[in-house]
Amino acid sequence: MVAPAARGLSALALERRRAAWLFLVPMVVTVLLVAGWPLARTIWFSLTDARLDDTAAPAFIGLENYAWLIQDPDWWNAVRNTVSFAIVSVSLETLLGLVIALALNERMRGRGLLRAAMLIPWAIPTVVSAQMWGWMLHDQVGVVNEALLALGVIARPLAFTADPDLALWAVVAVDVWKTTPFMALLILAALQLLPGEIYEAAEIDGLGPVGRFFRLTLPLIRPALMVAVIFRALDALRVFDLMYVLTGNSAATASMSVYARQHLVDFQDVGFGSAAATGLFLVIAAATVLLVTLGRVRLGAAEDGR
Amino acid sequence: MRAILLLIGATLLAPPARAEVTLALSCGSVGIEARLCREGAEAWARDTGNHVTMISTPAGSSERLALYQQLLAARSGDIDVLQIDVVWPGILAAHLLDLSGALDAVARAEQFPAILANNTVAGRLVAMPWFTNAGVLYVRRDLLDQYHLPVPETWRQLTDTARRIQEAERAAGHARMWGFVFQGRAYEGLTVNALEWVNSHDGGTIVAPDGAITIDNPRAATALAQAAGWVGTIAPEGVLNYGEEEARGVFQSGNAVFMRNWPYAWPLVNAEDSPVRGRVAVALLPRGAGEGGRHSATLGGEQLAVSRYSRHPDEAVALVTYLTSRAEQKRRAITAALNPTIRDLYEDPEVLAANPFFGTLRGAFENAVARPSSVTAGRYNQVSAQFWNAVHTVLSDHGEAPAVLQRLARSLERVRRHGPW
Numbered sequence: 001m002v003a004p005a006a007r008g009l010s011a012l013a014l015e016r017r018r019a020a021w022l023f024l025v026p027m028v029v030t031v032l033l034v035a036g037w038p039l040a041r042t043i044w045f046s047l048t049d050a051r052l053d054d055t056a057a058p059a060f061i062g063l064e065n066y067a068w069l070i071q072d073p074d075w076w077n078a079v080r081n082t083v084s085f086a087i088v089s090v091s092l093e094t095l096l097g098l099v100i101a102l103a104l105n106e107r108m109r110g111r112g113l114l115r116a117a118m119l120i121p122w123a124i125p126t127v128v129s130a131q132m133w134g135w136m137l138h139d140q141v142g143v144v145n146e147a148l149l150a151l152g153v154i155a156r157p158l159a160f161t162a163d164p165d166l167a168l169w170a171v172v173a174v175d176v177w178k179t180t181p182f183m184a185l186l187i188l189a190a191l192q193l194l195p196g197e198i199y200e201a202a203e204i205d206g207l208g209p210v211g212r213f214f215r216l217t218l219p220l221i222r223p224a225l226m227v228a229v230i231f232r233a234l235d236a237l238r239v240f241d242l243m244y245v246l247t248g249n250s251a252a253t254a255s256m257s258v259y260a261r262q263h264l265v266d267f268q269d270v271g272f273g274s275a276a277a278t279g280l281f282l283v284i285a286a287a288t289v290l291l292v293t294l295g296r297v298r299l300g301a302a303e304d305g306r
Numbered sequence: 307m308r309a310i311l312l313l314i315g316a317t318l319l320a321p322p323a324r325a326e327v328t329l330a331l332s333c334g335s336v337g338i339e340a341r342l343c344r345e346g347a348e349a350w351a352r353d354t355g356n357h358v359t360m361i362s363t364p365a366g367s368s369e370r371l372a373l374y375q376q377l378l379a380a381r382s383g384d385i386d387v388l389q390i391d392v393v394w395p396g397i398l399a400a401h402l403l404d405l406s407g408a409l410d411a412v413a414r415a416e417q418f419p420a421i422l423a424n425n426t427v428a429g430r431l432v433a434m435p436w437f438t439n440a441g442v443l444y445v446r447r448d449l450l451d452q453y454h455l456p457v458p459e460t461w462r463q464l465t466d467t468a469r470r471i472q473e474a475e476r477a478a479g480h481a482r483m484w485g486f487v488f489q490g491r492a493y494e495g496l497t498v499n500a501l502e503w504v505n506s507h508d509g510g511t512i513v514a515p516d517g518a519i520t521i522d523n524p525r526a527a528t529a530l531a532q533a534a535g536w537v538g539t540i541a542p543e544g545v546l547n548y549g550e551e552e553a554r555g556v557f558q559s560g561n562a563v564f565m566r567n568w569p570y571a572w573p574l575v576n577a578e579d580s581p582v583r584g585r586v587a588v589a590l591l592p593r594g595a596g597e598g599g600r601h602s603a604t605l606g607g608e609q610l611a612v613s614r615y616s617r618h619p620d621e622a623v624a625l626v627t628y629l630t631s632r633a634e635q636k637r638r639a640i641t642a643a644l645n646p647t648i649r650d651l652y653e654d655p656e657v658l659a660a661n662p663f664f665g666t667l668r669g670a671f672e673n674a675v676a677r678p679s680s681v682t683a684g685r686y687n688q689v690s691a692q693f694w695n696a697v698h699t700v701l702s703d704h705g706e707a708p709a710v711l712q713r714l715a716r717s718l719e720r721v722r723r724h725g726p727w
Contacts, residue, residue: 052379053397053684071720139544162491162547164704250492251695266368267688268375268397 039281045274052268065275075276077251078259079283081168085255086236086287089175094229096176097183102213104184105191115188122181130245133174137161137246164252171242171253183228190224191217226295233291237284256280327618328357329625333389333610335362338642343389343629346637350628356621361385374398378613386616387625390433392424392607393494393679396686399427403612403619406431408627416632416648420605424676427683432611434630435647437638439606440670441502441591444557444565444575448585449475460599461506461532461592464564468540471563485540487553488566490701495549496694497677498604499566502591503529505675508598512693513678513718517727521693522715527707529594530700537701546702558582566591568606572663573643588663590670605674607645639664645671682727692717 009017046065050058069075104115121129136143139159148154160170194217202212240257247253249262260280264273333343340360347358361384364370371394377384378401390398409431414422417435425433443464445457449471458464468485475483489495505511509526513519537543542556550567554574557565560581565571569588576583593599610630612622628634635646640660645667651657652668679686696714699705 051684052375053400068720068723073717139547159544159547164702248493249691262691265372266691268684269688 042274042277042281045270046272046278048271050270050274052270058271061271065272066279068272069275069279074251074254075256075259075279078254078256081253082237082239082255082257082283085168085172085175085239086233089172089179090229090232090236092172092176093180093183093232094225096180097187097228098225100180100184101187101191102217104188115185118181118184120181121178122185124178126178126241127245129178130174130242133170133177134161134246137170161247162250164250167247167250167252171246174246175236175239175242179232183232186224186228187221190221194220230288230291230295234284234288237287238280256283326354326356327621328359329386329616329618329622330359330361330384331387331625332361332363332385334608336365339644342638342642342644346629346634347625350625353628354621354624358625367391371397378615381615383613383615383617386613386618386622388611388613389436390609390611392421392439392605392609393677393686393690395425395427395433395609395611396680396683398611399430399432399683401614402432403614403616403623404430404432405434405612405623405626408434408623416650418647418649418671418674420671420674420676421607421609421647424605424680425609427680433609434611434626436608436610436630437635437644438647438671438674439568439570439645440603440667440674441498441566441606442569442603442667442670443589443591444567444571445587445589446560446563446582446585447587449563457587457589458564458592460595461503461529462595464592465532465536465540468563472540482561484542484556484562486536486564486566487541487545487548487556487562489549489553490537490541490545490698491547491549491552492694492698493549494690494694496697497690498606500530500533500693500697501604501675501677502566502602503533503594505602505604506591506600507594507596508600509594511675511678513682513689513727515678515681517681517722519715519718519722521718522711524708525594525598527711530697530707530711533697534700534703534707537703546698569643569645569663569667572661588666590666590673601669601673602675603670603673605671605676607647682722685721685727688721689718692721 045058047060047062048058049061049064100118104111104118124132135141137145137160139145139157139162142157142160144160145154145157149157158166160166198216199212202216207215238257239255240261243253243255243258244261249258249266254262256276257280260273260276262273263269263276267273331343331347334340344360347360350356351358363373371391374385374388374390374394375398378398388398395402409417418438421435421438422431425431425435443458450457450467453471453474455467455470456463458467464486472483472485489499501511504521504526507525507529509523509529510520512521537545545553548556550571553562553565553567554571556562557567557571558575558580572586572588574580575586590601591603593601610626612619612626616622630647632648632651635644635648636651636654636657638644639646639651639657643661645664646652646657649668649671652664652671658664677686678689682689692714696710696717700707700710
C-alpha cells in the first residue's frame, strides 16, 4: 500500500507509485466505458421524459419520474417481492448448502460422483430450468401435482404459478433447487481447508459433535460463508429470468427488474423505466453496504473473541 | 437490419422490364393468412408491374409490436406496408401516413363505424380496416334443446341456464361438465372479456373517447362482481389461467355449455375430429340487466398501414387499397373465413354459403366496442395491464369490485400523470 502523504517518500517509491497508476489506467478506462457510461446514461434518462414511441428529443424533467415511482404501489410491491425472495431463498440455500457440504465432507464411497452430480442444477441455464419447472408445476399436466395427488397431500391440483398466494413461493422453491449446489460447493471448499488437529484436540478435551460444529466449524468457515451469502444476496436482488419465465409480468411475483423491464420495453417509457432501474441500483448498493459492514463487524468480533 | 429482413423475406418476381418500385410488406407470417396475403400482393404486383417483398415478422403480437416500434423509432423505411393489430393505431400513429384520401365517402359508408373510429387518431385515418373480429357466445344447441331452454339474452339468464344444465348434466353422470368458460388469465384477453361485461352493463369503456377515466362506476362494479360469482360455480377455478385455446379445449371436449371466444373457433369446433361438431350455435354475447343494458362485443382484427418513412408512399397506398378492396376481402372471407370489414359482404350469397354463421356475426360487429387504445395512445398497454390486473384481483376473490375499481381509477390517473393522455 502507498502511504497517504507523498512527503517523505523516496524517489523510488514515487516512481513505483506513478507506475502503479499507469498500469491502472487501462482498467479504469474500461470500467468507465462498460459500466460507468451505461449507468450514467440510465441516470440521465431517469431525469427526462424520454419515450421509445416519441420521436421528439427527450426533455429534462428533474426528479418527476422518481416522484411517480415512489407513489406507485406496484413498485413497492416489486420491492417487497424482491426483498422477501432474496431473504427467504438465500437463507434456505445457506442452510441446505451447509447441511449438504457437511455430508459431502465426510469420507464415503462415491463422494466424487455425488459432488459432480450435485452441480447439475447449477449448470443448467436458468431459462431452461425455469421452463422445465414451469411444466412440472403446471396445474393440468404437471408431475408435481400428479405426485402430490397420488400421495393424498392435496385434494385437487394447485395452480402453483398462477395462484397469487403460491406463485412467489414456487419461484423461491425453484431458486433453492437451482442455487443450493453453488452454496454447498463454496462451503465445502472452506470445510476442506480446516486443519484436522484442532478437531483431534477438541475430541480429547471431550467436546461432542454438536459442540465441535458450533464452536469450531462454524466460526472457522464464517469468512467464506459471509462471502458466499453476500454474493448470493446481490444476485437474488436483481433476479429477473426465473420470474419472467415462470409467471411473466404477474404482479404477484414481479421483481424490481421485471418491473423496470416492463416499463422500459412493454410500455416504452424509457424515462420512468430508467428511474426504476436506478431505484433497483440504489437498493442493491444499500444492501451491499449493509451486508459488507455487517459481515466485517461479525468477522472482527469473532477474531476478538478467539 | 435491412439486410436481415431482406434475407428472411422472399422476393416475388414480377416481369422485370416493367418493374417500377419494390415495396416491403409485413402481414401474417404463418398459415393460411400468410398464403392469402402473398397471393393478394402477387396479384397487385402483376397488375401494376411493381415488386412486393414479403417481410416475415414474429407471430407473437407483443414481439411484432416491439419490432415495429424499433424500426419506426429509427425512422427506417425497411417496411412500407404494415399489418397492425386493432389496438396499435394509437401507439404507432405518429409514424403512419393519413389514408383518408384513399377512402371516399361511399367506401367509408360501407365500413363498420366502430373500426373506422378506432383507426382514426386525431382526425387522421392511420390504418385501413382489413379484416375484423369480435367476441361471440358459443352455445351448445343440443343441450339447450334437451332442457327446453332458450339462448340466454342477458348475463343473468346465462348464469341461471348454465347452472341448471351443469347441475342436471352432473347428476346424469357427466362429472366434468361446466356452465361457462371464457378468458380469465391476467393478459390482454381478460381486458377484452371484462370490457364486454362492463360495456354491456352500460359501464363505459374504461377511458371515455374524450380521455376521462370512467371505470370507477357502480355499473362496472356490478358487472365485475357478477363475473366473480361465476368462478368456482359455473366456471372452473382454472379459468383464471385460461386463454382462448384453453377455453376452446374445455368447450370442444364437450365439457362446457357456453363459451366466449373469437369467431376463429367456429371452423375448429366443427372440424371432423371435434366431439361437439354440429351441436354448436353462435349467438350475440348477452346484455347486462337493467336500463342501458346492451349487447357488446370487443373489437379485434387487423389493419393495414403505411409507414411515413416509406420511399414509395403512393405505390404503398395503392397496395393497401388493393388488399383491402371488396374483391380481395370477399376472396379472403370465402377461403379462410376472415371476417370482412365491408358490411354488405355479410349478405353476399357466396360468402354466406361458405360461412353460414356470418349472419350472426354482422350483429356482433355492429355492436362492437373498441378498447380505449386510440385515446390512450402510447399508454394503452399500461392502461390495459392495470385493468386486467384489477379484474383478475376481483375474479380471484382478492378484493371487492367497488374498492378495486376505485384503486384502479387512481392508478390510471397516475399512468396518465394527471395530464392529457
